[in-house]
Amino acid sequence: MGETVVDILRFLTDHFGEDFHSYSQSLAEKRIAERVKQLRLPGLSEYHQFLQRDCGEPAYLSRMLRIRFSSFFRDPLQFELLRSQIMSSLLPASSQGGFLRAWSAACAGGEEPCSLAIIIDETLQMLDVHPKVQIFATDVAEDALEEGRAGYYATGSLGGVTLQQLKTYFTPDGTGYRISPKILSMISYCRHDLLDPHTYAPPESLFGGFDLICCRNFLMYLDPQAYLRVFDNLFRALNPGGVLLLGKAESVPERYHQHLVRIFECGNLYRKQQTGRT
Ligand SMILES: C[S@@+](CC[C@H](N)C(=O)[O-])C[C@H]1O[C@@H](n2cnc3c(N)ncnc32)[C@H](O)[C@@H]1O
Incomplete structure (x- = not known):
């Protein structure tokens, strides 16, 4: 995992007092890359700064990492x-x-x-x-x-x-x-x-x-x-x-x-x- 993805997960862990390091590395990388693209930011370090600045972003990213989808009688x-x-x-x-x-x-x-x-x-x-x-x-x-x-x-x-x-x-x-x-x-x-x-x-x-x-x-x-x-x-x-x-x-x-x-x-x-x- 690139150093900055680790930093982003550490930020979320400190911010919420919950474990964000235990989700799979590839999932975290994929989801964060998706978010960077959505926001049209040049890269991870700009996103890291945005995450620290924007008060709604930590909750938004945590929701993306925790994948909410469900349905009745799924399977x-x-x-x-x-x-x-x-x-x-x-x-x-x-x-x-x-x-x-x-x-x-x-x-x-x-x-x-x-x-x-x-x-x-x-x-x-x-x-x-x-x-x-x-x-x-x-x-x-x-x-x-x-x-x-x-x-x-x-x-x-x-x-x-x-x-x-x-x-x-x-x-x-x-x-x-x-x-x-x-x-x-x-x-x-x-x-x-x-x-x-x-x-x-x-x-x-x-x-x-x-x-x-x-x-x-x-x-x-x-x-x-x-x-x-x-x-x-x-x-x-x-x-x-x-x-x-x-x-x-x-x-x-x-x-x-x-x-x-x-x-x-x-x-x-x-x-x-x-x-x-x-
Ligand atoms: C993909 S949904 C699965 C829902 C349902 N079990 C199903 O199969 O349809 C994953 C759920 O795990 C929850 N979740 C993620 N991290 C969690 C954690 N550390 N402890 C408890 N629930 C968690 C998410 O909030 C989300 O609601």
Whole structure:
């Protein structure tokens, strides 16, 4: 990485008090070069000066580096496998109660936790069981969490939603759709920085591990050491027998191959073995 890209990342790290060095080098270089071009600046040192001068620029660049894109049921096959083949195995044994705890880590504007909540609700209705469901949805970006809490989505993000789900769980509102209060009430949005070295899971989720963790399309943007560090935390937070969903371009590090077993050939879903220790 050129000296000036390192300087730019150091500036962001100092400015926000958050880790900007753990994103992959090539991603940081590409994104910063894109921004330099957008602003029609001659080079990186001019951009570095601009970043220090313009009070809105640090937030703008941090958003570019952290890539916000998401959509409902992004990777429909993965969600279908979860719904039709796995979900019922994650429910507590007692039909009268118990807990189901899920974590959508790096949840963007809530499309992923809402997709999970819809699948969980459909399964509970079908089996006529009523456990207490807690879905923690976390992201480092406060404005993403605000979007999640507002529960309002542009039509373009609803690509993977079926007509039946659209009728049951959404209400048209202006140019978009509002998620139903029932789904919203299943989700707790809170800020959690997955690169924070001091916590391994959202503090709000204390008292117990998770039966289901979704961490999709975030790890792929990290350098190899940070990838392992975050993965260690996810593994630790997952209950034995629990299920982990990764993004299409993400995989289980070798040291976890024995402890996290791929459930199907496709779909990137893994189950933590009952004796899952490293
Ligand atoms: C590409 S989106 C993925 C959204 C969703 N998981 C999906 O697959 O559709 C990446 C998300 O990671 C979040 N993110 C980036 N750095 C993070 C960090 N250090 N801790 C937690 N979330 C982070 C971004 O704010 C963004 O919302």
